[in-house]
Amino acid sequence: MAKKRKKTAPARPVEKKTSRPDIKIGWGWILLGLSVLVLVLFINTLMKGHLIHGSDQLISGYMFKSFAKESIAATGEFPLWNPYIFGGLPYVDALHGDVFYITALLRMVFSVSTVMALVFVLQIIVAGIFTYGFLRTLKVRNLAAIIGALAYMFTGAIVSFVDAGHDGKVIVASLLPAGLFFIQKAFDVETKRKIAHFALLALVIGLALLSPHVQMTYYMLMLMAFYIIFKFFVLGVKEKRWGFAGKSLGLSFASLAVGFGISAIQFLPSWSYLPFSPRGAGGRGWLWNTSYSMPRMELMDLVNPRFSGTMDSYWGSNPLKQHAEYFGIIILVLLVVGLIIAWRRRETKFFAGFGLFGLLMALGGNTIFYVIPYNILPLLNRFRAPAMIFYTVSFSAVVVAMLGLQAFLDNTGTGEKKKKRRLKPRKTAGIAAGVAGGVLLILALWSSLAPGGFARGLVGSIQRSAKKQTLADFIDPDSRAEMSRGDITRHLASSPLGDNSDRMAAEFGRQMVSLGINNPNAGQQEMNNIMGQVLAGQGYNQFNPPGELELMYMSRVGYKSLTLGKNMNRISGGFWLALLFAAAAGLIIFFWGRMPRYRILWAALLAAAVFTDLWLVDSKFVGIVRDSAGNPVSAEELYAPDQIVSFLKQDTDVYRVYHLQPMGRPIYRNDDYLMLHGIQEVGGYHGNQLGRYQEFIGTPQTIMFRNPSNLRHQQFLTMLDVRYIIGLTPPDTTEMERYSPADQEKVRAFFSDMAFVMDSTVSPYRPVYSNPRYAIYRNMSPCSRAWLCTEVEVISEDSRILQRLKEPGFDPRRTVVLEEKPEGWQASADTLPAGTVRITSYEPNSIEISADLEKPSVLVLSENWYPYYRAWVDGEERKVYRADYTLRAVPLEAGNHQVVFRFSSPYMKAGTWITIVSLALVGLAIALSIILVKRRKKKSKS
Secondary structure, three states, rough: OOOOOOOOOOOOOOOOOOOOOOOOHHHHHHHEEEHHHHHHHHHHHHOOOEEEHHHHHHHHHHHHHHHHHHHHHOOOOOEEOOEEEEEEEEOOOOOOOOOHHHHHHHHHOOHHHHHHHHHHHHHHHHHHHHHHHHHHHHOOOOOHHHHHHHHHOOHHHHHHHHHHHHHHHHHHHHHEEEHHHHHHHHOOOOOOOOHHHHHHHHHHHHHHHHHOOOHHHHHHHHHHHHHHHHHHHHHHHHHHHHHHHHHHHHHHHHHHHHHHHHHHHHHHHHHHHHHHOOOOOOOOOHEEEEEEOHHHHHEEEEEHOOOOOOOOOOOOOOOOOOOOOOOHHHHHHHHHHHHHHOOOOOHHHHHHHHHHHHHHHHHHHHOOHHHHHHHHHHHHHOOHHHHHHHHHHHHHHHHHHHHHHHHHOOOOOOOOOHHHHHHHHHHHHHHHHHHHHHHHHHHHHHHHOOOOHHHHHOOOHHHHHHHHHHHHHHOOOOHHHOOOOOHHHHHHHHOOOOOHHHHHHHHHHHHHHHHHHOOOOHHHHHHHHHHHHHHOOOOOOOOOOOOOOHHHHHHHHHHHHHHHHHOHHHHHHHHHHHHHHHHHHHHHHHHHHHHHHHHHHHHHHHHHHHHHHHHHHOOOOOOEEEOOOOOEEEHHHOOOOHHHHHOOOOOOOOEEEEOOHHOOOOOOOOOHHHHHHOEEEEOOOOOOOOOOHHHHHOOOOOOOOOOHHHHHOHHHHHHHOOOEEEEEEOHHHHHHOOOOOHHHHHHHHHHHHHHHHHHOOOOOOEEEEEEOEEEEEOOOOOOEEEEEEOOOOOOOHHHHHHHHHOOOOOOOEEEEEEOOOOOOOOOOOOOOOOOOEEEEEEEEEEEEEEEOOOEEEEEEEEEOOEEEEEEEEEEEEEEEEEOOOOEEEEEEOOEHHHHHHEEEOOOOOHHHHHHHHHHHHHHHHHHHHHHHHHHHHHHHHO
């Protein structure tokens, strides 16, 4: 009987020897080089007196960051409550940006405006250096790894978010390669300091969660989880190292746990806030969850980043676009090469597979595939804008592209069989590149020589998306959240917009395309004229007008088609640039393969081509704030006190301001400018304010401060301590005479919408300031932040509470509505004044009130109720009742009392300690790992 052979673990795969040694470049030099290139792009944003442009940062981020810095300086405490917007909301729990991310420490040293730019600079450098490191762990040579680092760090899925001010997205996207780098090192059998790499992986996860962009981190963890599973099975199945694989998998779970522990200071308070958030109930249905999916037509943007346009030039199917998915035509060509000639590598299969999965996810509701993850993956239905996952697609594309470049240039072996084996995939890649080049040439010629025909061919896509959006807008908001994809498809199929509407829209779209091409300055007037002609051609007139649905449908088609026509020069130029860069890259790679002795030159040229291609796109998204004359504007100039602020600052008391929105239009500002100057307002810009407050002001089921209907009732303004209202200065008779009769009617309608404030017969507000544009009205009736009520009404149903508060006879300064009867409450029968209250100290985290009561009363504080803003009366904690739907109330006995309201959250305390312990564990693991490695070295020497 033959002896059984003893099973042995297969040998570790060894990197094939190449004909030429790799170029050795130190990490320090690579870091320096990548940093210089980032500074080239961002240098203008870092100059003194310059302010980086980022819409969300300019609207709110700058104010949130300044508030924290100033609060720490003034009170010595980190702010836990923001009293300046939406009647007050928790600062940490409700998320105010990167308050605990590591770069927040820079704001203690540098100005807020400088750090706003520095965050992007540092994170993009992090993206580059760790992409390089990850590619090196995959045995990609130095020069190719550097090119890959350049490609990912300057990809549109990272840099283009600068213009929108989405620093959280950039932070997470830049940390992705760091996480994969530490996974790769930790799962490597030969790696030293294994525990340290798992500890650093935990740190990366923790930092991503502190970004604190939950959705982007969700996608990052998804890719990392798949990669860990991939490494586990490679070690177990292929290399028969199940023990090592199992330990590594267990340590990966430990890294995840410690990572969440690091973020506990932010994560736990935010988790506790979910029941109070307007976003906390989860998703709002298929339509909401799939909004801002990547349109299929915009896959062409991966070839030509100017195709669908951005911002004002955007004609795609989403409402707006302020970013770019473009990762470079050169990377796209190399991606195809990698799929053909590097397919044998496991990593190629993995990243190609995940890249395809990520792309289908990004397309969201535009393919049926998204139904599967939408119904299976936990928490996914809480997010919208699935296109955010695209940064993982960009990274996957870069990895496969660099594996392809490596395989193409690898000159392993000299045998005739090996040469023939390499020749076939190279020929296939060459043919694929040639076909792609031919298609690019055709598109470039077509869009240049026949722009009208090219653009008219796209009108059908515009028409389909416009029709879908128009019909979706008319779905009942209450039933929208309950509708599945199938329900929505059936609703759209039963469209009242028939063939006649489609023919009109198509004709209108074609004419608008021609108008845009021939007259790039055309606007609304020209569009209205052509629409009138098209409608008249179908028999519509003033006696037989089209329906509202048809008008909205045609307007959407017309606007997008006009924008497409105006964009045709950029589209054709984009195809020519794509052809130029693809051809240049092809020649460089060809000569690199033929003359490898000059590989440094070829690598430098290819890197320059990759950088230039991406820079031409990125530079449009990295800029500074400028005035109308084009001069740089600093933060101090942009947010300098205007006449309104200068007047309001004369009143140093605690109060709130309401700037009106007649006919739903903001007339003063649409940001958190007043917050920056220490002025509290009833609105603001945030997106995660208390949901109950939104219901109180009359804007339920929304996260915006838009047309708050309940603020038309005087008692609501009184409850919110609205002392000043900002409106418009009415035009005088002479000015009105300059308008046409139709415009005069519009002006009267606009001002009649402000009558509840301006009409002195019904309003207690009187004008106290005016300039040529704005007027300020002051509340002349009793109005204060805290007051005493002697009458208590108990109403438990929310709808009935709001109904009662709206009743004309309701006086919130006499009667308070509670949801439960206060313990031991006995109303006083006498009619004497209740007493007096005075705020003696007002800080974000605490409010101190001195109360002198003649009889038992309820102290009402015009601040949003929140369970962790607690109260102490004469040193003894008392229950804070929710009053008047959203305010705070504390029953008091007769006598003198010192009442202290203070923010104290058990989640914040626990989260802080968990974060400290988790960071200590990371530090301990790294230290122990270093010590163990040193001991092993000593033993081996002895």
